[in-house]
Amino acid sequence: MPVKSKHLILSLFFTLSGFLFGSSKEEILKKGKSLYNGAGSCVACHMPDGKGQKGTIPPLFGSDWLKGGSDRSIAISLRGLAGPIKVNGKKYYSAMPPQLLFDDQKLAYILSYVNNEWGNKEPIVTEEQVAQARKSLPPSVFTPQTLLQKFPFDKKYNRKNGTFTPTFDDMISNITKPIIYRTFMPGSSPSAFAVALPGNHYFCWDAGECRLRYVWTKGGFIRGNQNHWSSNGKPVAEFNGIPYYRPRTSKLKDESFEELSKTNRNAPIYDTSEATNFPINIDGNTENPTFLGYRLINGFPKFRYSVGNHKITELIEMNPENSGIQRTFTISPPAKTTLNLTPSSLASITTDRGILTPKGLLTLTPKESVQFSVFIKPREKSN
Amino acid sequence: MKPWILLLSFLWMPSAFCETAPQYSVTNISAPPTKFKNTQIDGLTFLPNGKLVVCLPSGEIFFRDNKGEKWELFAEGLHNPLGVIALSNSELIVTQRPELTRIRDLDGDGKADDYEVITDQFGMSGNYHEFNFTPVQDTQGNYFFALGTGSSGDGVRTITRGVFNARGRPGRMHSSTPYRGCIMMHTTTGKTLPYSYGHRTPNGLGFDLKGNLFVTDNQGDWVGSSKLFHVQKDRFYGHAASLAWKPDFKGVPVDSPVEKLAKLRTRACVVFPHGTMANSPTKVLAISEEANFGPFTGQLLVGEMNKPRIVRVMLEEVDGELQGACIPFIDGSPLGRGCNRMAWAPDGSLFVGQTKHTWAGGQGIQQVSWNGKMPFEIQKMELTEDGFQFTFTQPVNRENAQKKETWPFFRYFFEYRKAYGSPRSAEEKVEVNNIHISKNAKVVKIGLTELKPWHIHEVKIQDLTSKDGDRINNNYIVYTLNRLLANTPPDPLQIKKPKN
Numbered sequence: 104m105p106v107k108s109k110h111l112i113l114s115l116f117f118t119l120s121g122f123l124f125g126s127s128k129e130e131i132l133k134k135g136k137s138l139y140n141g142a143g144s145c146v147a148c149h150m151p152d153g154k155g156q157k158g159t160i161p162p163l164f165g166s167d168w169l170k171g172g173s174d175r176s177i178a179i180s181l182r183g184l185a186g187p188i189k190v191n192g193k194k195y196y197s198a199m200p201p202q203l204l205f206d207d208q209k210l211a212y213i214l215s216y217v218n219n220e221w222g223n224k225e226p227i228v229t230e231e232q233v234a235q236a237r238k239s240l241p242p243s244v245f246t247p248q249t250l251l252q253k254f255p256f257d258k259k260y261n262r263k264n265g266t267f268t269p270t271f272d273d274m275i276s277n278i279t280k281p282i283i284y285r286t287f288m289p290g291s292s293p294s295a296f297a298v299a300l301p302g303n304h305y306f307c308w309d310a311g312e313c314r315l316r317y318v319w320t321k322g323g324f325i326r327g328n329q330n331h332w333s334s335n336g337k338p339v340a341e342f343n344g345i346p347y348y349r350p351r352t353s354k355l356k357d358e359s360f361e362e363l364s365k366t367n368r369n370a371p372i373y374d375t376s377e378a379t380n381f382p383i384n385i386d387g388n389t390e391n392p393t394f395l396g397y398r399l400i401n402g403f404p405k406f407r408y409s410v411g412n413h414k415i416t417e418l419i420e421m422n423p424e425n426s427g428i429q430r431t432f433t434i435s436p437p438a439k440t441t442l443n444l445t446p447s448s449l450a451s452i453t454t455d456r457g458i459l460t461p462k463g464l465l466t467l468t469p470k471e472s473v474q475f476s477v478f479i480k481p482r483e484k485s486n
Numbered sequence: 487m488k489p490w491i492l493l494l495s496f497l498w499m500p501s502a503f504c505e506t507a508p509q510y511s512v513t514n515i516s517a518p519p520t521k522f523k524n525t526q527i528d529g530l531t532f533l534p535n536g537k538l539v540v541c542l543p544s545g546e547i548f549f550r551d552n553k554g555e556k557w558e559l560f561a562e563g564l565h566n567p568l569g570v571i572a573l574s575n576s577e578l579i580v581t582q583r584p585e586l587t588r589i590r591d592l593d594g595d596g597k598a599d600d601y602e603v604i605t606d607q608f609g610m611s612g613n614y615h616e617f618n619f620t621p622v623q624d625t626q627g628n629y630f631f632a633l634g635t636g637s638s639g640d641g642v643r644t645i646t647r648g649v650f651n652a653r654g655r656p657g658r659m660h661s662s663t664p665y666r667g668c669i670m671m672h673t674t675t676g677k678t679l680p681y682s683y684g685h686r687t688p689n690g691l692g693f694d695l696k697g698n699l700f701v702t703d704n705q706g707d708w709v710g711s712s713k714l715f716h717v718q719k720d721r722f723y724g725h726a727a728s729l730a731w732k733p734d735f736k737g738v739p740v741d742s743p744v745e746k747l748a749k750l751r752t753r754a755c756v757v758f759p760h761g762t763m764a765n766s767p768t769k770v771l772a773i774s775e776e777a778n779f780g781p782f783t784g785q786l787l788v789g790e791m792n793k794p795r796i797v798r799v800m801l802e803e804v805d806g807e808l809q810g811a812c813i814p815f816i817d818g819s820p821l822g823r824g825c826n827r828m829a830w831a832p833d834g835s836l837f838v839g840q841t842k843h844t845w846a847g848g849q850g851i852q853q854v855s856w857n858g859k860m861p862f863e864i865q866k867m868e869l870t871e872d873g874f875q876f877t878f879t880q881p882v883n884r885e886n887a888q889k890k891e892t893w894p895f896f897r898y899f900f901e902y903r904k905a906y907g908s909p910r911s912a913e914e915k916v917e918v919n920n921i922h923i924s925k926n927a928k929v930v931k932i933g934l935t936e937l938k939p940w941h942i943h944e945v946k947i948q949d950l951t952s953k954d955g956d957r958i959n960n961n962y963i964v965y966t967l968n969r970l971l972a973n974t975p976p977d978p979l980q981i982k983k984p985k986n
Contacts, residue, residue: 284545285565285584292645293612294565294584310584310606311647335844336543336566336583337614337640358644366612367641374609374650374663396587396602 128219131227135216138209145213148197153221157361158343159197159322161190164221171257173214173228177236178254180210183244196323196343201244207233278303281402281420282324287339290355290363291316292375294394297340298404299324302425305342311375313392313408314352314382315419318428318450319344320481339364347481348452350445353378382443385413385434385472413438427451427480434472441466444477453478505818506854507959509780509861512820515837515851518548518557526849527839529570529580529620530827538831540839540851541567541580547589547598552832561589561598568689569620569631569827581618581631584610584647586672604629607678608670609648609663611636616666620691620769620827622699629672630681630717632688632701635659635727636666654730657740658707658906659686667728669701669717682715683732684708684723684751689826691717692770694801695784698808702767702788705760708747710900710908712767713754714788714799716808724751724902740904748902748979755808756799757900757942757966758788760907763812766791766845770799771828771836778834779856781865781879787815789825789838792846794818796825796838796854800866805969811867813963816854824848862956864947867963871971872919873934874943881927881953890918892948893932897941897967903982911980916943927953939970940978 139145149155153164163169168190169176183201187194202210208230218225245253278299288295292311299305305324307316322343341364354373355363381392388411395407395414405418414435422429427450434440444452444463452459456475457467467475506512515538517525522544529541538550545564548557565583572578576591578598588602610616613636621631636642638658642650646663654661661667668680669688687704694700699717703709708725715723722729726747729739739747758764768789773782786799795817801810816836824840824847831837835855840848865877886892898913920933944964951957968974 283563285563285582286545287612287643290644292647293610293643294606294647311610311645335614339643355645363644366614366643368644369641369655370652370662371611371642371646371650372644374646374648376649394603394606396600398592398601399599 128227131212131215132219134209135212135214136220138205138213139216145217153217155190155195156343157193158341159195161188161193161195163217163223165223166190167256169218169223169225172254173218173226173232174236175250175254176214176217177210177228177233178240178245178250180205180214181233181237182240182242184250185244185246188247194326194341207231207237278324281399281404283399283404284325284340285310286325287336287366288316288325289339289360290352290358296404297325297342298419300403300419300421300428302421304421304428305344306419306428308404308406308419310394310406312353312378312381313394313406313415315350315417315430316352317346317349318479319346321345337366339366346449348447348450348479350382351380351443353380380443381410383410383415383432384441384443385410385415386438386440388413412436422478422480424480427478429476429478431474431476432472433474437469437472439467439469440472442477444479449482450479451482506816506821507861507863509857509859509959510816511855511857512816513853513855514820515550515853516555516557517850518542518546518550519559520544520546520548522546524849525851526824526841526843526847527827527851528566528568528841530837530839530851531570531572531829532831532837533572533575535575536832537575538837538851539570539572539578541570543841543843545582547578547580549596558596560591560596561601566617568617569691571621571623579604579621579623579629581621583616583618586618586621586629586631605670605672605678606647608633608665609646609650611646611650611660611663611666612643613637613640613660615639615659615687616663617687617689619689622691622693624693624699625697627674630691630699631670631672632685632691633666633668633670634687634689635661635685635725651730653738654727656738657727657904659725659727661727661730661739665728665731667725668731669699680728680731681719682717682721682723683728684721684725685715685728686725690767690769690789692772692786694772694786695774700755700770700786702770703754704766705907707904707906708902710757710902711760712758712764714756714758714767714770714786714812715752716755716801718752721752722747722750723754726904744903744981745979748977748981751902753807753940753968753977754966755801755968756810756812757964758790758797758812759910759942759944759964762944762962763814763964764788764790764792764795764797766847767797768826769828771830773798774830776834777830777836778858779836780861780863785866787828787836788812789828791824791826791842794821794823794825794848796821796828796836802868804869804971805974807969809869809966809968811963811965813864813867814960815863817960820852821854822848822850822852862952862958863960864958864963867965869965869967869971870931870933872937873932874965876930876932878928878930878952880956882923882930883951883953883955884923884927886950887923887927887930888921890921892950893918893921893945894948895932895934895943895945897938897943899941899980901982902980905982908982912941937967937970939967939974940980941967943967 148160155162185198214228282299291309294311296308306318325340392408403420418431442465446463456471547561567582585606586604590600615637617634619632648664669682671681688701726739729735788797798815826841827839895916898910900908917935922931947961
């Protein structure tokens, strides 16, 4: 975008005048830092380190959107930005609301701070720049397309960033019936299920080891625009939420989802033949389970698998209060059974049969093992 | 429009004139209403009741009513289904990445509600290239399916399914989890076994009418040019990685001496020369009695991804092994690129599903119909003692046919080597010695000055017309001459040793 020379001179003038009339660069950045980190302010989403949040909030740290002048960031702050964007080559889905709480001066401080923190080396933003933009920008919220039309990237910076078109699942806000996809999921064997339940609880179930891997509710289901469905199948499905329940699994420790999404390893962390600690213990049987398939019960998946001579079914649906998931198991022939449910600070776990210890060990008599349910829901105040 | 664009479009036009033979018409079929944007077709068959079945990369399976062109969603959420068999109107067998799966509609509402694992007794490293291709069923009820190798375009994931085998991991295309690069058999007694070894990207199994099993493979490492193999139990077909799972094979397959591997391998019954015949062959479909497709019953059709082309294959048994010729058949516009899956419709026409998955190809469904008029084609090409015998669908114009320059033969071979693909090696012209035309002018015997086994022989027949003056529809035919009718010398291996 050609910068109007008059505008440039004005900006320069005001920048200099800012320095002349008492606000040194240091002071500006100090004020900006304090505002940035204020309660309910930028920091809540973009984080103290400016790195944002994977998949939702883009980073300000080293952001390519900040480069080549501040018109774009001023516009986003004043009018907001709705729609997914790519920053430094990664996708982010959350919208940015217009920052109506800050006057021109405060916004200039904040943007100056962002421009010069975390190794960023962009110019100081002046109160006048913000005031000018507030007057002249169109009143509506920007979409990535309208924003970049007005403030396109300099060719030097626009290789990886920009916009993309979301599809199907990005549009889903309310799940009304269960959605079941078999796809590659982080933290699971390659034979994985991603399931969305009405009421917007989501889980990953691993058919390679016949176990529930994790459950989440905030941040939406897996992305529908991942290449998986149109491309060669390379990517692992992405989602934004943090699981409220992630039971202990065999060989994994505390690897992050980012780590578990890697596809380019020379060797795996482990293979399923080495899997241990299958959560269900039937009559002391230590065999690994065999996946047999699943049936849709009113659209909800009822997985079936076997351990030794015992067949297990596991139906996963919403709990009656619609606040979490309900896992209903049957074991046939019935037998003395324990189920290891990892306790979680983020989730409450209850059951309708057997004895559940604080350590999460559920013990069932043969009679109770015929059919029993486990209820898992996020604790209040948590996710 | 700028003048240079006009000029370009004129230059482009001649290729648009490369059209499907006039006796065959191509009709576009409306795409299924997928929730996802692409309409690539990775599985295609017909139900006993005549409805078309297609599988999409989205994991959806649709049925199409032949009358109303109405699509019904039958199943969804599958992981890259790459082939389908219809056992009944409500029961399908599908290969998807993790399994061979039986999908049934139990309550009769027209939507699948039960997904049963027939077998998942094979590995997945999670590498994107580990496709699970095209289930087929033999007359006894055994299932066969084809496992692709992993690609060096990516590694393996954090958790792999099945025993991780580091011996199969090195190499361009790898086999680090059980049986990648094998054709698998799932027996009627419930056992899942590797049936043959040495496949790279075996995108398309199919039986001929005699019950022989065939599979294609794509050019790449260890595959000098794309191929068609006659799949037989426990044989090795050349791609090294899957030898990691062959019980008697020791060491790291890709580091084994090439000569050792070359001695182990079974040759392709047909090689598709890269660039001229096929770069990425797909499904094998026999031209059945039910097909209404011209005088080619018993021959095979093979799809090709890169060009708008379906290849026809004719085989014969020579010295105990199958070998034969391939020729473009349905070729050029309006046929689309990416011909990946094919099946015979109840009316005997051919339905073709197209795909690409980021490679060259296309998307959509087309129907190819024969109008019943005899095309002027090479009906078959067979080996003789000193050359080849061509049988035509119509009498040939004797004047053209008896000229030696009508038959410019070339021969060459593709090296067997670890590197990606192979150039044509030792390519030379082969002189025609004599030409004999049968009384009815339908059979032409070409005697060559030399017939060299273990070499590919190709000819682009020049200016041949039928007796009635029709131009031949397809004049480029390639015979993979492994064995002679008698006294075949041993396989010269034709290896390329890696430079030290």
